[in-house]
Amino acid sequence: MDTDTPLLDVVNLHTHFFTKAGTVKAVDGIDFSVKPGETLGIVGESGSGKSITAMSILGLIPSPPGKIVDGGIYFKGENLLDKKEKQLRQIRGKEIGMVFQDPMTSLNPVFTVEKQMVETIRAHENFSKKQARDRSLELLNLVGIPDPKKRLTSYPHEFSGGMRQRIMIAIALACNPSLLIADEPTTALDVTIQAQILDLFRRMQRELDMGIIMITHDLGVVSEVCDRVMVMYAGKPAEFSETKNLFDHGKHPYTLGLMNSIPKITPEKHKLEAIDGVPPDLHGLPKGCSFAPRCKHVMESCLNIDPELKEVDNNHHVRCLLYEDSKEAVST
Amino acid sequence: MSLQPDSTPDTDTGTFNNQEHPKTNNLFKESFLRILKSKTSVIGLCIIIILLLTALLAPLIATHSPTDQSIVNRYQPPSVDHWLGTDELGRDIFSRIVFGTRISIQIGVIAVGISMIVGVTLGSIAGYFGRWIDMIIMRVIDIMLAFPSVLLAIALVTILGPSLRNAMIAVGIVGVPQFARLVRSSVLSVKETEYIEASKAIGARNLRTLFGHILPNCLAPIIVQMTLGIGTAILDAAGLSFLGLGAQPPTPEWGAMLSDGRAALQNAPWVVAFPGVAIFLFVLGFNLFGDGLRDALDPKLKD
Amino acid sequence: GCTDDAGSGSDGASDDANAEDQGQADEDEQADEGSDDGNTLIFGRGNDSLQLDPAAVTDGESIYVTNQIYDTLVQYEEEGTNVKPSLATDWEVSDNKLTWTFQLRDDVKFHDGTDFNAEAVVYNFERWTTSAEFTYYGAMFRATDDNPKGIIENVEATDEYEVQFTLSEPNAPFLNTLAMAAFGIASPESIEKHGEDFFKNPVGTGPFIFEEWVPDDSITLTKNEDYFGEAAKVDEVIFRTIPDNGARFMELQAGSIDIMNGLNPQDIQNVESDENLQAIYRPSMNVGYMAFNTDKEGPMSEKLVRQAINLAIDKDELLKLYEGIGKPATNPIPPSMWGHNDDIEDYGYDPEEAKSLLSQAGYGDGMDLVLHTFSNPRDYMPQPKVTAQAIQEMLKDVNINVEIIENDWDTHTSGEDMSYDMKFLGWIGDNGDPDNFLYYLLDKDNATPDAGNTAMYKSNEVHDLLIEAQSEPDQDKRTELYMEAQEIIHEDAPWLPIAHTTPPLAANKNVKNYVPHPTGSEPFNLIEIEK
Amino acid sequence: MLKYIIRRLVMLIPVLLGVSILTFSLVHLIPGDPAKSMLGEKATETQLELLREEMGLNDPYIVQYGNFIGKILQGDLGESIQSKEDIAVEIAQKLPATIELTIFAMILAMVIGILAGVIAAVKQYSWFDNVSMTGALFGVSLPIFWLGLMMIWVFAVELKILPPSGRLASTVELETITNFYLLDSILSGNWGAFKDAFFHLLMPGLALGTIPMAVIARMTRSSMLEVMGQDYIRTAAAKGLKKQLIIFQHALKNAFLPVLTIIGLQFGFLLGGAVLTETIFSWPGIGRYVYQAVLARDYQIVQSTILIIATIFVLVNLLTDILYKYFDPRIKYE
């Protein structure tokens, strides 16, 4: 699978916000690639830059104050950053579909589902209204909306959260995109509904051979659907690995902290190991490693040197001074 | 390993990230600082301060007495002696406008004061206690709102007799529904918040909850409405004076000045123009400031 | 049978009239299309008419219009208040001055085609005694609830074209009163036909025929081709209501109206300097004054104080505010009217003397007084608010502090609030008789809050003189009586007489022969528009 | 929906009843005597008393109120005390004048206000945003009577390009059908009259429309800004829709809701503001009519007219509520 050319290749992406209070380096140097048929997970705390990464790919960063200051986003080999708005528009919704976090607010409340689907299809395909409608029905069937004919003319508020998320997915899939970006698609949903949606994602991936970027803060979700994972912290990648490897041999203190701080349903209960401190404020990041103030293994040098992302193992990258020299894992 | 960050006293709480304004822990103080950041509201504030100073120092600023007449010198165009010209009785318009500032401030404050006191009382009672009290109060407010406000004010002044005081009362009464509705809706929304539930949970009584928790949190919109309301009150009162139902001569009330000068619009437009400009500036000042205040106090805009 | 006949006759007549109207309207349209040939006279004024039934209203704006539609038995001369024949060609009065006999024209038809005759006159006078609505009748002929006919005991058609009035007492102004536009003779047919709605369907004998009334906007009249007098020179008259004086003047400047009344004094100079416009002044038969509330306890009941205030006002200075349209008043009666006492000298401006009078009266330390004024200008007081302020300022010099209260006209005249010390008012003569001024404004009979004696001035001497003058047929004798009354009034100073004005009007230069009458209304039949 | 409308209409009854009581009390508290103002200063006391009796002014208030309401319920607005004219007839003439002016002002305010608001929001912080929003702030700070006078001075006195007052020049003939002059001139194909009526509308319309225009512009802008930050706008962009489509369909339709409420309320403001505007521009409408009636103590006119204005106002607000449904399917009428 390594031989496949990547569908999307993000190189050294820097997206900054220039606000009155100072520059917010929301995304500050990340690299990753997604191959067709692969699911890449991006996890991290709130504000770590996950959504901004996704928005950068689609060229939807509000500007001003936001700006992609450096890097490249190569989609099927072409740099999206060089494209004009009009060309981007042809990629958005057609080549790259996007599903957002909150299904309650992501659909326009004043238009019917039909209108919102048809307009997407017609924006990209040379379809008649009738054809677009048929396609919409097909899609609603695909994402498992019962009685799609009747539901097509309903307004978003007439659907439950899970249904709305299915509709969002249907819209994202409308033009058979080769890449689907899902920004916390299940966070706002109940577990039983979340399970349904995750199941849908797995099915889609199997059936449609897309690349998927799954953004989440839930390691459980990552473990269930992702092939590879990038852990982000304060706008930078902390660790990048194949999913199984990450859970078994996670290395970055933040990754480890994250894993240890979530309660698990295991026969014996043990005390949670919390990560101290608060998530960083991107306005005034400390010099050196941004995780240093909360890190259990902080060293003198951590406060001064911002480490690079290093490959510590096959396809396993970590950005931590602890691993600068050796490839030894730190015992947890 | 030197664990520098650990040496801070509150390890458990994490580093406290508040370098931005370390000393400003009061919401109002902070809002004030935020106001100063907005150009328009600073302009508004400047206008208001200038107006207040003008009112305070009117005798020093005015070049003439505001009531001294000189019938031969009526309708003089602006000149070195009379900066803004003279009116139908040869009084100095500049000086009258300067002294008129006092009247306008008085109108604004008193009229809005009336609207606010009555409106806040009605609105908070309706919002907090709900049910039939709310029903009755809001129906009365609806009835008042169904009345065109200008007509209501005119009717009130005609009943009370035309005078500045009565015009202020009328304008104040006309402004009540706005306050009542505003306060009611903020009380309703604050009432639903968890900290109000918390205050119930810790055993606070109704009055404590209303005055200690709910009303202080409705203050922002009330203050904004007051600022903007002063502008509206001035406009309404000037309108009444324009119709001859407000300030009585020789009070240099701007609306009345404008109305008196109207007969000479063709020959002496300055008599009409300048009081109008004064009203406009006054209202503009409060609108600019009120706008800035609204933005500054709006929790949504807080980062 | 009789009514049927009359009914059908009337119908036929009105059909004719309609046909005529139609024809005329066509002509108008053609004229309009051809060019603005000026055969339509547009008169701009501040208020609309209330009702087009002159006997039912007292507002000048109603009467101004009805004056064009109706004729009276006798009419005023073009200038002044002497009477000349109109519907009546001749009249004589019995020696005891109680019986008046009028010979009527026999060639007059009402606009509805019915004949004008003695019966019609009787009908009108009887109608006016039936309801309190007909204010002027009551006011001029002293009708009361108990005696709805007032001093006119009987009106009788003594012949087809002869009518006889029997009075209960001699009434010197009787003839002059009959010339008032309020006593225009209306068509009995139409009164019956329209009933309640007659006030908006006026039918008279005058030089113009009523055509259309759009309330608050315009009233349109067309020329009466069959007018018995001099036929109108214009085909159509439109009265347009433009409330604001300034706006009306602008309309005149723009040429969309031909004549306007209620010119702001400030605008006179604009008229004078505009080569397309002319200023026209209405001869004065009015007085504007400030009444002292002599009934009120306190300073105003003191003659000395009232005199002092008279002395404290610099009338010449004050009248500068009138922009040349006011003459200082010394007497209640305008100088142009007979009976005016020219010998009385005004108090003059003497603040020092005023102060000493005030000290004498015990008010040397000053006092607070309330002055009631009104908002909208009236002919006799074009700038009430400004005048009040000027007086306020002048009285300040003699230590009198005046609070001005400005009310709308109805509140001002309602008589409910008697708290004033001083009150602005004025009077426009109705019939050119001094009685119409002195008795209504200063007799003790009228010293009630609701009536004309705002000063609440109660002088028995004056009362006796005025009553005597009312029944005195000889004008010279009457003059003497009035002279004496004026002297007493001057001495008692119940008023500060302010001014007699010549209200300014403005017109386009091409308007000719427009001669305003001192009573406030004049027929339009002589007006011409030059091409 | 129909049920909702009926329910709302039923709910109007107590409000309008309240309005009628309030109006009645206010009017009868006003000092002054309609009999006197009717008969004039020359009337005698007996005449006054007779008339008062005849007009029922000597009845107890409750009886007078009962008569008033009783007649209104029969659709009889009574007749003017002063002019004796049937008030319904007069209102039928004056109301169209006011409505025409109000609607003209409202259309002016809406078109300019919404457009300016949308552009200002889309180009936030641009020069257009700054200029139009400063303009809007100026707009809400202007005394309309002053603005009216200044416009008259500039356009009618100095430049002489617009008529200073009235609805139609006296020289222009127009057959009145509906009393909406613009409409009438279209119906009768009288283009000269249309032009003249339109020019007459311009100044008062602008004077009256300025404040609502400013309010609408500001409201539209802030509402648009809020909507533009919503998730569904981001969704629309992510779907690859054109920018105009996003702004004018997706955003504006949502942003229009709060604006709609404002428009309803502003309509009431316009009806009230008409008093001043109509006075200044000699507009023969209902505002001036009722104001003069107050001054003339014409109780009947004041009562009936205010009741009508209030009814129109509440109906307009009901209408905006119903329009809400059209624009926001989420609103359920409960």
Added chain:
Amino acid sequence: MTPLLEVNHLKKHFPLKNQELFSREKPVLKAVDGISLSVNTGETLGLVGESGCGKSTAGRLMLKLLEPTEGEIYFKGQDITSVQGEQLRKLRQDMQIIFQDPYASLNPRKTIEKTIMEPMKIFNVPKSERQKKLDHLLDVVGLSPQHKERYPHEFSGGQRQRIGIARALALDPELVICDEPVSALDVSIQAQVINLMEELQDEFNLTYVFIAHDLSVVYHISDRVAVMYLGELVEIGDVHEVYNNPQHPYTQALLSAVPEANPDHERERILLTGDLPSPANPPTGCKFHTRCPIAQNICHAEAPRYKRVSENGQMAACHFAKEVVAQGT
């Protein structure tokens, strides 16, 4: 031993606005529809269920912040169902609540000191004592005394939650209802607060009713757990028993839906079809039958009764749960 808190057949029906102009029946929303449970001193009862199933409403009913429509509440053996006014206020000393939203639960206009002191002021704790207590509370929740003068907006979510906890503890309550106290927090912060709450429970001998929708969190902190569905309790019991051996199909589905942070662990998932029905219009019979994978006709027709399904008192309301006869009563 009497339980600290016991509720029987507790119901809360919210009236809905009337749709019809004139209709006889008032529509209601059955937020809580007859739950019975008890909480023992010192234990933590977890309350889980999907969004909108009535967890918060149930919590507020227990505190009498809402008036129950039906049912009884016993606190320390005393019937408090109809306690009102002053008496109710007195009760507040013993029962407190911690809210979900750390941003909305603190009055933005009050300093931390005032917020925490207010309950003490209301219950007339002497001034000197108040100050001492305040310092102690700040200390135990991990805030420094410098923070006293600050306003809520100057704190992070986790810190605010600590303030809310300090306020709840100010009167030394015995029972604390925790309404999703950690759901709004970031994962890394959640653990801090959970640990803190566990410590405080030991220190103050608190009894918690811990409401959450996150099953792992509930599992972690609770001794016993109650599962709610559409305003009803479907299963209750010892947390290990319920999690390891769920008897109600809903509990089973719920547990199987939790994504596990363990890629090695392959599980058989029970996917529920459809959504949670509206509490305004709940299904007949067993409310879960519309989504239940094993539903039969009886489920449609008849509401199941509670069955004892284990020796330790695990109860479930399902027609098909195996009933265990209690031994040795």
